[in-house]
Amino acid sequence: MATPTIAKVMVLVLVFAIPEGNSSWNGVCMEKERRALLSFKKGLTDPSNRLSSWSAQGDCCQWAGVHCDNISHHVVELHLGNPYDNDDIHYDMFKLGGKISPSLLELEYLTHFDLSWNDFGATTIPSFFGSMASLKYLNLSAASFGGEFPHQLGELSRLRYLDLGFVGSLFVENLSWISGLHSLEYLDMSGVDLSKEVQWLQAVSKLPSLSTLHLSGCQLDNMHPSDNFVNFTFLRVLDLSDNLFSHEIPNWMSNLSTSLLDLDLRGNSLQGPIPSTLSVHRKLSSLDLSMNGLTGQIPDWLGQLRQLKRLLLYGNSFYGPIPTTLGNLSSLELLYLEGNKLSGNLPKNLGLLSHLEALFIGYNSVGGIVSEVNFVKLSNLKVLSLSSTSLILNVSSNWIPPFELEYIWMSSCKIGPKFPVWLQTQTSIEVLDISQSGISDTAPDWFWDLASGIQLVELSGNQIDGDISAALLNSSVVSIRSNRFKGQLPHLSPNVKVLSAGNNTFSGTLSSFLCRKLNRMNNLEVLDISSNLLSGELSECWMHWQSLTHINLGNNLLSGKIATSIGSLAKLESLHLHKNRFIGDVPSSLGNCRSLGLIDLGENNFTGVIPSWIGGSTSLLVLRLRSNCFAGNIPKSLCQLSSLIVLDLALNNLSGTIPKCLNELSAMAQTLTPDYVRFEALEYGYDYGDYVENLVLVIKGRESEYNRILKLIKVIDLSTNNLSGMIPTEITSLLGLRYLYLSNNQLVGNIPENIGNMVSLESLDLSRNHLSGKLPDGMSRLTFLAHLNLSYNNFSGRIPLGTQLQSFGAPSYIGNANLCGAPLSNSCTTVVPKPVGKGGDESKPLWFYSGMAPGFAVGFCGVCGVLFFKRDWRHAYFQFLCDMKDRIYVAIILKVSWFCQKIKSSNNA
Numbered sequence: 010m011a012t013p014t015i016a017k018v019m020v021l022v023l024v025f026a027i028p029e030g031n032s033s034w035n036g037v038c039m040e041k042e043r044r045a046l047l048s049f050k051k052g053l054t055d056p057s058n059r060l061s062s063w064s065a066q067g068d069c070c071q072w073a074g075v076h077c078d079n080i081s082h083h084v085v086e087l088h089l090g091n092p093y094d095n096d097d098i099h100y101d102m103f104k105l106g107g108k109i110s111p112s113l114l115e116l117e118y119l120t121h122f123d124l125s126w127n128d129f130g131a132t133t134i135p136s137f138f139g140s141m142a143s144l145k146y147l148n149l150s151a152a153s154f155g156g157e158f159p160h161q162l163g164e165l166s167r168l169r170y171l172d173l174g175f176v177g178s179l180f181v182e183n184l185s186w187i188s189g190l191h192s193l194e195y196l197d198m199s200g201v202d203l204s205k206e207v208q209w210l211q212a213v214s215k216l217p218s219l220s221t222l223h224l225s226g227c228q229l230d231n232m233h234p235s236d237n238f239v240n241f242t243f244l245r246v247l248d249l250s251d252n253l254f255s256h257e258i259p260n261w262m263s264n265l266s267t268s269l270l271d272l273d274l275r276g277n278s279l280q281g282p283i284p285s286t287l288s289v290h291r292k293l294s295s296l297d298l299s300m301n302g303l304t305g306q307i308p309d310w311l312g313q314l315r316q317l318k319r320l321l322l323y324g325n326s327f328y329g330p331i332p333t334t335l336g337n338l339s340s341l342e343l344l345y346l347e348g349n350k351l352s353g354n355l356p357k358n359l360g361l362l363s364h365l366e367a368l369f370i371g372y373n374s375v376g377g378i379v380s381e382v383n384f385v386k387l388s389n390l391k392v393l394s395l396s397s398t399s400l401i402l403n404v405s406s407n408w409i410p411p412f413e414l415e416y417i418w419m420s421s422c423k424i425g426p427k428f429p430v431w432l433q434t435q436t437s438i439e440v441l442d443i444s445q446s447g448i449s450d451t452a453p454d455w456f457w458d459l460a461s462g463i464q465l466v467e468l469s470g471n472q473i474d475g476d477i478s479a480a481l482l483n484s485s486v487v488s489i490r491s492n493r494f495k496g497q498l499p500h501l502s503p504n505v506k507v508l509s510a511g512n513n514t515f516s517g518t519l520s521s522f523l524c525r526k527l528n529r530m531n532n533l534e535v536l537d538i539s540s541n542l543l544s545g546e547l548s549e550c551w552m553h554w555q556s557l558t559h560i561n562l563g564n565n566l567l568s569g570k571i572a573t574s575i576g577s578l579a580k581l582e583s584l585h586l587h588k589n590r591f592i593g594d595v596p597s598s599l600g601n602c603r604s605l606g607l608i609d610l611g612e613n614n615f616t617g618v619i620p621s622w623i624g625g626s627t628s629l630l631v632l633r634l635r636s637n638c639f640a641g642n643i644p645k646s647l648c649q650l651s652s653l654i655v656l657d658l659a660l661n662n663l664s665g666t667i668p669k670c671l672n673e674l675s676a677m678a679q680t681l682t683p684d685y686v687r688f689e690a691l692e693y694g695y696d697y698g699d700y701v702e703n704l705v706l707v708i709k710g711r712e713s714e715y716n717r718i719l720k721l722i723k724v725i726d727l728s729t730n731n732l733s734g735m736i737p738t739e740i741t742s743l744l745g746l747r748y749l750y751l752s753n754n755q756l757v758g759n760i761p762e763n764i765g766n767m768v769s770l771e772s773l774d775l776s777r778n779h780l781s782g783k784l785p786d787g788m789s790r791l792t793f794l795a796h797l798n799l800s801y802n803n804f805s806g807r808i809p810l811g812t813q814l815q816s817f818g819a820p821s822y823i824g825n826a827n828l829c830g831a832p833l834s835n836s837c838t839t840v841v842p843k844p845v846g847k848g849g850d851e852s853k854p855l856w857f858y859s860g861m862a863p864g865f866a867v868g869f870c871g872v873c874g875v876l877f878f879k880r881d882w883r884h885a886y887f888q889f890l891c892d893m894k895d896r897i898y899v900a901i902i903l904k905v906s907w908f909c910q911k912i913k914s915s916n917n918a
């Protein structure tokens with residue numbers, strides 16, 4: 010016990026080091042404790058000066074956060090947690106930090122010590138805390154401590170509450186110290202790395218009085234006790250969420266105290282069904298098994314857990330019907346079954362759960378008709394999510410629902426063809442998503458009044474029509490894409506941030522919208538009015554639209570030159586002007602838009618040269634100038650675009666040579682996208698959704714739209730120009746490039762010898778040039794090549810033998826009179842050399858190629874092939890697939906956290 014002694018000596022030193030204040034103090038506060046507190050304060054940083062009352066004068070029992078015993082006047086409690094929540098703007102300012110002085114040991118009667126939500130800069134938790142022998146309550150949650158947890162805290166035998174939740178990057182070697190905490194009732198070590206302690210379960214189950222245990226995000230991977238015995242006599246709350254358990258739910262869960270109230274195993278990789286042994290927990294009020302790999306049917310016995318208020322099973326693989334017994338859970342407030350494989354109907358008796366506030370059924374295969382009876386008693390329902398199901402909402406036109414919904418998620422289920430009239434009764438809606446719900450009707454006038462009170466209005470992908478020229482939109486997000494709205498574009502209030510109105514039949518001039526007086530106060534950030542019938546010139550009114558970050562005016566009837574005032578949009582990240590009738594030069598003022606990540610000017614009649622200032626747009630990801638009349642050289646400055654992933658200059662009049670410096674396009678030079686590449690320009694996120702950029706690309710000869718996967722595309726398309734000279738050999742160091750199109754130019758010379766290095770290449774088109782010479786043997790190493798066109802050049806010699814090149818049909822090679830060998834019918838006259846395929850690349854193991862029969866790559870290209878055969882790509886794609894999955898779940902999680910907030914605030918009220 011050397012530490013406490015040393016600490017005490019230090020205290021004395023520190024205490025005496027304090028300058029004598031007003032020594033005539035004669036309040037109730039103990040002088041020794043007052044000095045100890047001042048000494049403690051001295052070590053702290055306190056940017057908001059919230060300890061200003063801690064001064065040399067005054068009764069320390071009156072200081073902020075200090076509580077004394079009324080009778081003995083000893084300091085017994087220190088409440089120094091951050092008074093602000095971490096979503097409050099004051100939060101950072103009110104963090105205490107600095108050094109924690111051992112002078113605190115002078116507070117011998119301290120029972121309650123709260124330092125939560127401060128910032129001690131990842132320093133270790135002072136081990137002398139273990140000597141604060143009176144402590145019953147210690148709260149260090151989110152106080153930013155780091156390093157190894159001091160086992161000395163195991164000496165706090167009176168401690169009842171220990172909260173270390175998300176304390177920082179803390180780890181423990183082992184938990185053997187914990188057995189000293191005999192009195193512990195509440196333990197939260199969420200976020201502490203416990204991966205080194207395999208015996209964690211035995212350790213914590215030795216705490217005889219433990220009733221609440223939070224070990225969320227502790228990197229635990231095994232819930233099986235080594236001695237196969239677990240005894241938690243008083244446990245009420247067990248939270249093991251966000252760990253790494255990948256086994257079945259263990260049997261000992263049923264041996265937990267039968268007074269268990271709250272079980273949270275969310276966010277692991279738990280397997281197998283929900284064990285029936287859990288049914289003993291008749292007092293459970295919250296059961297969360299979401300985001301695991303659980304399967305099987307949702308058991309009927311859940312209906313016996315009569316106290317359940319929250320049942321969360323989302324993001325698993327449960328199948329079969331939703332048990333009708335759930336209708337017996339008369340206390341249920343939250344039922345969250347989203348994202349499983351459930352089928353069958355929505356049980357009618359769920360409509361009797363009069364306490365239900367949130368019903369999440371979406372992203373399942375449930376179907377059938379949902380009508381008034383399904384909601385008959387749901388007078389408290391605030392959230393209804395039926396998205397991506399086959400449910401058919403069939404209610405009478407004069408239905409007055411018993412609820413006032415706040416959140417309506419009904420995308421991709423069937424509501425139409427009539428516009429849902431019952432919405433008119435719902436006056437508290439925050440989010441309304443009825444996209445792709447088969448509505449083929451006119452939006453009634455009352456709807457736009459109702460909508461003006463809604464934060465997010467999502468109607469896209471229906472057949473809703475109507476002239477909304479006179480409507481004033483007021484929602485922060487309005488998405489009416491792919492409907493049949495007509496007339497002029499509507500008015501916007503300053504609240505609107507996103508207007509996604511593409512693919513309708515809006516008409517009139519762009520100026521009449523942009524220059525309209527009523528719209529001048531707008532704060533719009535995303536304007537997508539592509540694929541309409543808008544006409545006229547690009548107006549000069551852009552100065553009223555300074556908030557814009559994303560503009561899509563593509564596929565309209567716009568004409569004239571690009572207005573120079575567009576350069577006033579300093580925040581612009583993405584600009585689509587494609588498929589219009591624009592003419593003239595690209596104005597240099599566009600170079601003022603420093604944040605541009607996407608420029609799409611394709612399919613217009615732009616002329617002049619590609620401006621060299623574009624090279625200064627270092628955040629540029631996409632440059633699409635396809636199908637215009639640009640002439641002159643490809644400026645070398647383009648090579649400075651270190652984030653570029655799409656360079657499409659096809660179908661212009663460009664001449665000169667292909668710049669040698671293309672190898673400097675560093676985002677394309679790497680197989681994995683470098684960290685500095687920011688994709689913000691391609692996606693704009695808002696609460697409960699996002700706006701994703703859409704780009705039309707011609708890949709493998711097919712024109713398609715790319716949106717979410719756009720960030721994985723790496724393409725250079727320079728085809729159909731007048732480019733001459735050789736293919737620069739430097740281009741072969743673009744190891745991340747997936748698609749290279751140089752066809753229909755005047756290129757001469759050989760294919761660069763080391764083209765085999767371009768390991769990511771999936772599609773290569775060099776047709777219709779004057780290229781010559783032998784095909785490099787290395788080409789047979791292009792394992793992912795799924796599409797090849799070398800036709801109509803002057804290539805000669807044998808098509809290299811190997812796994813790949815024979816699998817393309819003869820059309821890939823025709824028009825090269827001197828080329829021979831399979832798959833062409835003219836055989837070569839010389840001796841057949843040995844195939845190079847198998848041993849062609851010494852650096853790769855044999856299995857890398859095994860099973861890749863000819864033709865295989867053609868049929869089995871792209872994502873799946875890549876997933877199987879290449880690790881780093883697999884990683885990228887896996888990431889992407891996870892992202893896709895996350896999209897669903899992010900939405901789900903947002904909803905959950907919203908719900909928890911609601912519960913919290915209603916509990917506090």
Ligand SMILES: *[C@@H]1O[C@H](CO)[C@@H](O)[C@H](O)[C@H]1NC(C)=O
Binds near residue numbers: 079
């Ligand atoms: C001590 O004071 C507090 C607040 O001043 C009061 O709530 C509490 O009842 C008092 N306790 C005793 C034992 O007097």
Ligand SMILES: *[C@@H]1O[C@H](CO)[C@@H](O)[C@H](O)[C@H]1NC(C)=O
Binds near residue numbers: 170172
């Ligand atoms: C610890 O403090 C945090 C933040 O003030 C609070 O949310 C939490 O409930 C406290 N823990 C206990 C056990 O009281």
Ligand SMILES: *[C@@H]1O[C@H](CO)[C@@H](O)[C@H](O)[C@H]1NC(C)=O
Binds near residue numbers: 160182183185
């Ligand atoms: C637990 O870790 C401490 C150091 O943190 C060490 O002294 C002790 O021997 C370890 N105990 C066991 C049982 O491993």
Ligand SMILES: *[C@@H]1O[C@H](CO)[C@@H](O)[C@H](O)[C@H]1NC(C)=O
Binds near residue numbers: 217240241242
């Ligand atoms: C479980 O623990 C309690 C309290 O520590 C004890 O009384 C009881 O005997 C234990 N049960 C078993 C089966 O060991």
Ligand SMILES: *[C@@H]1O[C@H](CO)[C@@H](O)[C@H](O)[C@H]1NC(C)=O
Binds near residue numbers: 237238240260261264
């Ligand atoms: C669960 O309890 C039963 C009966 O009390 C006992 O036999 C079994 O060993 C316990 N299992 C675990 C893992 O604690």
Ligand SMILES: *[C@@H]1O[C@H](CO)[C@@H](O)[C@H](O)[C@H]1NC(C)=O
Binds near residue numbers: 333334337
């Ligand atoms: C529970 O639900 C089932 C199926 O809906 C029903 O048959 C049963 O009577 C209910 N039990 C009670 C006690 O209400």
Ligand SMILES: *[C@@H]1O[C@H](CO)[C@@H](O)[C@H](O)[C@H]1NC(C)=O
Binds near residue numbers: 471472491492493512
């Ligand atoms: C445009 O909207 C129509 C429905 O109005 C839809 O069928 C079509 O797929 C949409 N096109 C695009 C590209 O979104």
Ligand SMILES: *[C@@H]1O[C@H](CO)[C@@H](O)[C@H](O)[C@H]1NC(C)=O
Binds near residue numbers: 591612613614
């Ligand atoms: C471009 O100009 C040519 C000739 O003036 C015209 O035929 C063509 O339709 C124009 N293209 C577009 C997209 O406006």
